[in-house]
Amino acid sequence: MHGAMDSERIEIEAAEWLARRDGGRWSEADEAAFAAWQEESTAHRVAVIRLQTAWQRADRLQALGAGVPRGEIPPPGQWRLSGFPDRAAVGPGGTDRLSRPWVRALAATVLVMLGAAIGWYSLGRDADSYSTAIGGMEVVPLADGSRITLNTASAMRVELSPTERRVRLDRGEAFFEVAEDPTRRFVVHAGNKRIVAVGTKFSVLNSDGTVRVVVTEGLVEVTGAGSVTSAPPTPVGAGSIAQAGEAGVVVQKLSVADAETSLSWRSGYIALRDTPLEDAVAELNRYNQKQIVIGDPELADLRVGGNVRTTNVSGFVQVLERGFPVRATDLGDRIVLQRR
Numbered sequence: 036m037h038g039a040m041d042s043e044r045i046e047i048e049a050a051e052w053l054a055r056r057d058g059g060r061w062s063e064a065d066e067a068a069f070a071a072w073q074e075e076s077t078a079h080r081v082a083v084i085r086l087q088t089a090w091q092r093a094d095r096l097q098a099l100g101a102g103v104p105r106g107e108i109p110p111p112g113q114w115r116l117s118g119f120p121d122r123a124a125v126g127p128g129g130t131d132r133l134s135r136p137w138v139r140a141l142a143a144t145v146l147v148m149l150g151a152a153i154g155w156y157s158l159g160r161d162a163d164s165y166s167t168a169i170g171g172m173e174v175v176p177l178a179d180g181s182r183i184t185l186n187t188a189s190a191m192r193v194e195l196s197p198t199e200r201r202v203r204l205d206r207g208e209a210f211f212e213v214a215e216d217p218t219r220r221f222v223v224h225a226g227n228k229r230i231v232a233v234g235t236k237f238s239v240l241n242s243d244g245t246v247r248v249v250v251t252e253g254l255v256e257v258t259g260a261g262s263v264t265s266a267p268p269t270p271v272g273a274g275s276i277a278q279a280g281e282a283g284v285v286v287q288k289l290s291v292a293d294a295e296t297s298l299s300w301r302s303g304y305i306a307l308r309d310t311p312l313e314d315a316v317a318e319l320n321r322y323n324q325k326q327i328v329i330g331d332p333e334l335a336d337l338r339v340g341g342n343v344r345t346t347n348v349s350g351f352v353q354v355l356e357r358g359f360p361v362r363a364t365d366l367g368d369r370i371v372l373q374r375r
Contacts, residue, residue, distance in 0.1 A: 177214075180214030191203060191204045198219060202221075210236070210301060226244065246278075246280070250276075251274070251295055254271070276297065303344060303345055305342070311335065313335035315339050319351060325369060
């Protein structure tokens with residue numbers, strides 16, 4: 036507790052120095068006293084740097100610019116607080132120090148400004164955007180130590196702020212390896228669903244109004260994206276697959292090995308395990324311009340298995356023709372499957 040009080044006191048003093056320096060009554064003696072105060076300890080210098088950085092990043096937000104029209108930025112020399120005394124002070128420890136109520140008010144304002152500045156900076160800046168073409172895959176390392184693997188035909192936006200790590204998966208699929216940071220949640224928005232994690236490994240697929248979450252390590256929570264939802268968050272643990280749609284969230288508990296197998300696309304192939312041909316074709320089509328079309332509905336429930344390269348359409352079709360009663364017709368942009 037004592038350390039927190041010391042930190043708050045130093046923040047107050049740093050805020051007072053900076054406000055006075057930009058107040059238009061700054062002398063060489065003030066500059067020398069300010070420099071001496073900063074030399075007293077590293078904590079003093081760090082507090083000044085923190086406040087200056089927040090102010091600069093926020094392009095001088097109006098938090099300390101009372102009287103400046105909304106939307107305008109107060110220039111240097113106009114740090115004013117309406118209703119507070121506009122007088123000089125010798126500085127921390129001096130005989131004419133600003134009154135404690137004034138200092139407390141200034142400190143509170145500075146702390147609000149600091150939080151607002153950081154939040155405004157992170158939310159207002161353009162997010163980093165990433166996308167992959169059909170059949171492509173990209174590994175995106177983040178500054179916090181996390182890593183994202185973006186699957187075929189996918190697009191996402193990433194924003195890192197001091198309070199939250201945010202990803203919006205606009206379409207497609209991504210695998211997240213989240214660096215542990217208890218002070219900043221890692222949040223993935225996909226459609227109208229929100230997936231929250233701290234330190235874990237999981238994938239999110241956003242396709243056709245449905246969100247699928249596969250967790251291979253740790254725990255995530257799946258909720259609606261709004262601030263108020265009718266249902267509580269659904270926990271999804273390692274080895275589980277969650278399907279989230281308008282009706283709610285359904286969780287299937289498997290082994291971690293099975294969950295890993297469902298994410299075999301990271302190694303460039305699709306793992307089929309007694310999979311209906313209709314589902315196998317739909318999955319393979321995600322990775323290729325040339326599409327496979329099931330021309331005979333009776334083939335849809337045909338069960339297939341094995342490991343198939345994501346971009347090897349011709350090889351997959353050849354195996355079907357050799358091992359099943361299937362005839363394939365290549366029409367250039369698509370291959371149509373009929374019962375033989």
